[in-house]
Amino acid sequence: MKPLADLVRPAKIDDVIGQDHILGKERLLRKLIESKHIPNMIFYGPPGTGKTTVANIIANETDKRIYKLNATEASTKDIKDIINDLDSLFAHKGVLLYLDEIQNFNKKQQQSLLKYIESGEITLISSTTENPYFTIFNAIISRSTIFEFKKLNEEDILDGIKRALKIAEEQIFNVHINYDEEALLYIAQVSGGDLRRAITNLELALYSSSSILGSDNFKIDISIAKECTQTSGFAYDKFGDNHYDILSAFQKSIRGSDPDASIHYLAKLIKAGDLLSICRRLLVIASEDIGLAYPNAISIVNSCVDAALKLGFPEARIPLAQAVILLATSPKSNSAISAIDSALKDLDSKNIGDIPFYLKDGHYKNSSNLGRGIGYKYPHNYPNNYVKQDYLPENLKDTVYYKSSSNKVETKIKEYLEKLKSGD
Known part of the structure; x- marks a missing residue:
């Protein structure tokens, strides 16, 4: 058969x-x-x-x-x-x-x-x-x-299960099969969008019933459905497309300040046992998406990651959840990644010129003969440990890479720098 x-x-x-x-x-x-x-x-x-x-x-x-x-x-x-x-x-x-x-x-x-x-x-x-x-x-x-081909929704799976039941009645068992709608819905829900999996679980439920053969009163209830579908159809491949989709959704949920969605995707990663990917991504998020809006976040996350790596699963889920909720509920800033990416882009696309001679290393003998270090102003010799001088190459003069975000910490940074440069 x-x-x-x-x-x-x-x-x-x-x-x-x-x-x-x-x-x-x-x-x-x-x-x-x-x-x-x-x-x-x-x-x-x-x-x-x-x-x-x-x-x-x-x-x-x-x-x-x-x-x-x-x-x-x-x-x-x-x-x-x-x-x-x-x-x-x-x-x-x-x-x-x-x-x-x-x-x-x-x-x-x-x-x-x-x-x-x-x-x-x-x-x-x-x-x-x-x-x-x-x-x-x-x-x-x-x-x-x-x-x-997209993952099927519960309604699609339910339609497929009912069609399978009708065929099973006519071509396999030759008896009417009664069922609870709740039982079929449960089979659909735990199939993970996989109709073949749902039908396989349905078939197991049919054959597992001791009353199926020769019975005119067979019924699939929720207890049989649960017994025959002990795990959901959660799919995950550490080396496949699904891996990157979940990690992407994980980071975007934290970036979007949604702690519930963030925990959901963390649970998927935990279910797959993918501890290393979780830890790496959390450390990235702490700097990429939270950054200077909450500078201590990376220290806390690093401690949580360290604890998770030492503990291993299942206990690792606890410090990981702590780190995820912290990041998802923290103020956000991408000023750090924006600054470094902008600078890297300039290296690839512009003639940046040379380092100013007064910034070059002047510690070796006869360096002054080459003009190295001459004219450098030592900031600690000036009020407020600041003196105006150009640090960028001439070709990049007045270029702005760091643009502060409008959060409490960076607003204070901006105010400090403006006050420092104004001489007040």
């Missing part, structure tokens, strides 16, 4: 759950399928969102013979074997190669496909759960149309 997830796999575009942004009426992918003009394509998105299903439908709708390879197991030889079959496939209108997890093919393996997709002998549909712009050879991308 086939798994339930295979039995419910749609054969028509109208039966595909979700993905209306590419498969809805008048949407691009749907129009391509209806026109039977299929270009090389890359399907990008999380597991269980319909990538393989749509590839199968395309093959059926266009009368192409479909070959399926998974790049985690396949080799260049598998591709050559398909090529060797081309001459015997006149009955079909070409070949469609569905290459799943293409990011696991190295550059040479991906390049081996180019000759055949350029000649039109093979139509390539590749899928990946990782950002194709990071993982797929540019020559493949330039010859392909990218379609992003």
